[in-house]
Amino acid sequence: MIKDITLGQYFPGDSVLHRMDARVKLLLTAVFIVMLFIAKGIEGLAVGIVFTVAAFLISKIPLKMMGKSLKPIIPVIIFTAVLNLVFITTGDVLWEWKFIKLTRDGLDTSLFMVIRIICLICGSSLLTYTTSPIDLTDAIEKLLSPLKKVKVPVHELAMMMTIALRFIPTLIEETDKIMSAQKARGADMETGNILQKAKALIPILIPLFVASFRHAEELALAMECRCYHGGEGRTRMKQLKMSILDLWGTLFCMVFLAGVIAVNYFTKR
Amino acid sequence: MAIIKTEGLTYVYGEGTPFRKVAVDHVDLEIEKGDFAGIIGHTGSGKSTLIQHFNGLLKPTSGSVYIDGEKLWDDKAKLRPVRFKVGLVFQYPEYQLFEETVYKDIAFGPKNMGLDEKEIDRRIKETARLVGIPHDILKKSPFELSGGQKRRVAIAGVMAMEPEVLILDEPASGLDPKGREHILGMIKEYHKEKGNTVLLVSHSMEDIARNVNKILVMNDSKLFCYEETAKVFHRSKELADMGLAVPQVTRVFDRLKAMGIELDEDVYTVKFGRDLLLDKLSKRKAEQN
Structure with a gap:
């Protein structure tokens, strides 16, 4: 039935990730994405993988839900893998057929890309799984509120989203x-x-x-x-509050970010 | 032969999820051709789910539905003809209007049946007369009409398929008393003229009592009973326990009986009650004289 479609993906729970402040989670997701993209080699990415798995375990979201969010991007993953395999032609040749040449470098790069995309999707879907849509829009409104100074209608945009x-x-x-x-x-x-x-x-x-x-x-x-x-002088029933949890979460995330940078620095390319 | 028959009909919403809910629970039912039946039950008792099985919109979780002796869901290709045989008018049917003109909207169903232009035209004219839509409205956009008119056009859209069974889910809800009267009157007229089977879902006991000859009571996903109107309202105590009320006039007469006034028959319409009382009073007068 049509009702089974999940659009708001929120998966209610009471894990540490659920209890964290939506603003912090939103910012840390951005940090997470940076972490994945500055990783130069598979070694750096391994740190990102560990972080993703750790966050996933902390969130207590069923594995089935992760599969659900990965399903729609399978075509993208296959497309990226094939593209990298076929078009990177440097390195040792592994297999050849007519004009198609599969090389060691091509295989490495496509694996790297695929793992990166999977981590990216899993990690960022944790944000939407553990944060209710309303909290998320509140967080976006709060985070963007400095833009009010330059006449961006932040409250109106957030209200529209809600x-x-x-x-x-x-x-x-x-x-x-x-x-x-x-x-x-x-x-x-x-x-x-x-x-x-x-x-x-x-x-x-x-x-x-x-x-x-x-x-x-x-x-x-x-x-x-x-x-x-409109938003002027409007108060909220549910205030976003930061707690010690958010500090720990941020520290945890920063340690991994530093880890990726360190791995990048020490591995020779 | 029964036109609608169900055997152990069960429907479960959200099987395998924490939100699992049994909406219809082992319903065995036989509705005869030509019956004009009311379906009552409090909100969430499974009425709407039940009627959506009669034209193959919902597939039973277990059990089976027979329409005119033919089992549904054995062959999926046969479902569409069943929908023409059993016409279903949903609650607030005016929200399904979409065509440019009223005429075209009523024609949607008959067109899907593959009828020719002439037959479609005849059916539209006939149903328009039956539901009381004047000719000049047929050319208007359905979105220009008043609420009551829209409702009538939407019902006409289903009636024009000339289904052997017409099922209406709360056809009079949200209308003023005059609109209610009109819609119910026209359904009654339809039944009288065509002699087809009509099922009427309603919350108003007065509407039910005045129109139908049999009542189907749903309670807590189960079929409570399917019997003649008088017999059902006779069980006023059980109905009250379910949170359903008998018509007001029946309650008045129940109280009269409790006060020791002898009445041999059950009363469930105001008209019948008035006649009975007048009869009784004139007899008493005759005795006194």
Whole structure:
């Protein structure tokens, strides 16, 4: 069923990673990405792998969920691997067929790239798995708030994101209902060529469009009734708070970053 | 032969997840051709899930559904014809309108059936008359209409398929009393004219009592009973325990009986109650004289 799609990926839990401040997690994810990209060789990347695995174990997220977030990028991984294998032609030749030459260097690089992408996806999806979408948008708003000085509408952007996230499940439910209703009138969405299939979407998309405009109008009215007037002077029920955990998390992350830099420095290229 | 028959029909939402919920639990049911049945049950009792099995929108977790003697889900290709045979009108059906004109929207179902232009035109004209949509509205966009009109157009869209069974999920919800009356009246008219089977899901006992001749009661995912209206409302105590109420007028007459007034029949419509009371009073008057 269509409801099974995970969009907001938050996986509720009570691990150390869950309890950390969303702002800190967001910044540390950026540090993590830097860590992966400054690693020059497989040795440096190994430190990144250890960090990813450690963070994963701390988060207590089931392995199945990780597989779920990796699944959509499998084509990208295969594409990168093949590209590197085929186009890097330096080093010892391992296998040759007509114009295709597989070399030692090509194999090394493509492995390196694949591991890097997998670490990148796993590590950054830990952020969305352990942080609720609302906390995440709050964190983004807080982190971007200095930009208010240069007239960037930070609060408005964050509010838009929150609303969009809030309405994803509502619209999925609505789609489900409309699909059932049109199927009950004999709409056929499974057979036919691409053109026919595209045409079959019209009876679903138009009511869905109408519904989202209706939701938007109702929400705007409800917000106005409660005197919403933007971010100025607005307080929050749930304050983001930093704790000692965040300090430890940051230290932990920095140690690994230093590790990667050290490995880079000491291994000869 | 029963037009709708279920055997051990069970449906479970979210099997294998922590959110697992049994929505329909071993329902054995036979609905005869020509029945006008009401379906009642409190929110979350499995009514809506149950009716979505009758036209093959949901696949039973276990058990089976037979429409006109034919088992559903044995052959997936046969599901579409079943949807034309069993027309389902969802709650708030006006949200499914999408065409440029009312005429085209009503034509959507019949067109999917592969009927020719002439037959489609005949059906649209006929259902438009039945649901009370004037001719000039047929050319309008469905988005220009009022709420009640939209509702009628959406119901007409299903009726135009001329299904042998018409199922309506809360067709009158969210309308004012006049709109309610109109929709229910037109459903009753449809049943009378076509003699087709009609199932009506509703929360309002008054609406049910006034229209249907049989009632299906769902309680806690299970079928409580499927019997004649009078028999069901006779079990007012059990219904009350389920959190369902019998019609107000039935409660009034139950109280009268409790006060020692002898009444031989159960009352569940105001009209019938009035006649019964008048009859009783005139008899008493005759005795006094």
